[in-house]
Amino acid sequence: MRKNLSAITVHAILIAYTALALFPILLVIMNSFKERKAIFGKPLQPPGPSTFSLVGYDRVFGDSSIVSYYLNSITVTGGTIFFTLLFGAMAAWALTEYKFRWNTLLALFLSIGIMVPIRLGSVAIVQLISSLNLINTLTALILVYVAQNLPLAIFILSEFIAQIPKDLREAARCDGLSEYHIFFYIVLPLIRPAMATVAVFVMIPVWNDLWFPLLLAPTGGKQTITLGIQQFLGQYITDWNAVLAALSTAIIPVLLLYVIFSRQLIRGLTSGAVK
Secondary structure (H helix, E strand, C coil): HHHHHHHHHHHHHHHHHHHHHHHHHHHHHHHEEECHHHHHHCCCCCCCCCCCCCCHHHHHCCHHHHHHHHHHHHHHHHHHHHHHHHEEEEEEEHHHHHHCCCCCCCCHHHHHHCCCCCCHHHHHHHHHHHHHHCCCCCCHHHHHHHHHHHHHHHHHHHHHHHHCCCCHHHHHHHHCCCCCHHHHHHHHCCCHHHHHHHHHHHHHHHHHHCCCHHHHHHCCCCCCHHHHHHHHHHHCCCCCHHHHCCCHHHHHHHHHHHHHHHHHHHHEEEEEEEE
């Protein structure tokens, strides 16, 4: 009886937390299908026959620049995830597998990147990107985001690579496999849950970031969707229908990534917990 009561209590807390986390998202999506008066007059009511409206989505998708903003965000986020996982896994493999003089010191240096926010160096980053003639380019955003996320990626992946039995790697070397083949065909498949976890941790802050797009790519059609939505926010008039519609569609890629990698993500988190 006590065990069942404990399980019911845990599930009730989890359900309450889930409802609390999903409520703002559902509220945004629900109000994106309503007229402007209903958004402010009845914000908690679902859209009905008298309040239903697609005017926000018409304005969003009627603006050709919004589509390019979505493509920019997808390009930046996808490129960041790819290079972060590639370089992070390679660096984690090198730090874990090969012992050299400055191994520990280098690992401590990389850990500083987790503790110190990269935004503290915004001025120096803008000067560097400007000197490379990369202002208003997606390349600038990808480079900055990769540098921002590499320390955490290396830290997580190193812990998983360290758990791979050394005998497995030694057996592969005895069979004549090169370090390249060991890394790409043995190590990477074994750390897929960790890589899925890192991918989710990387995507959410990159997709939602407004700071660096505003500094490094504010014009020239290179804006991300987060920055592009700002065009609907005016000093005196705000097109809330378009803002809510744009925010609702911006949630879709995050949900898709979670659905695709949810099993690997859960495996990565639980494996990390036991380790």
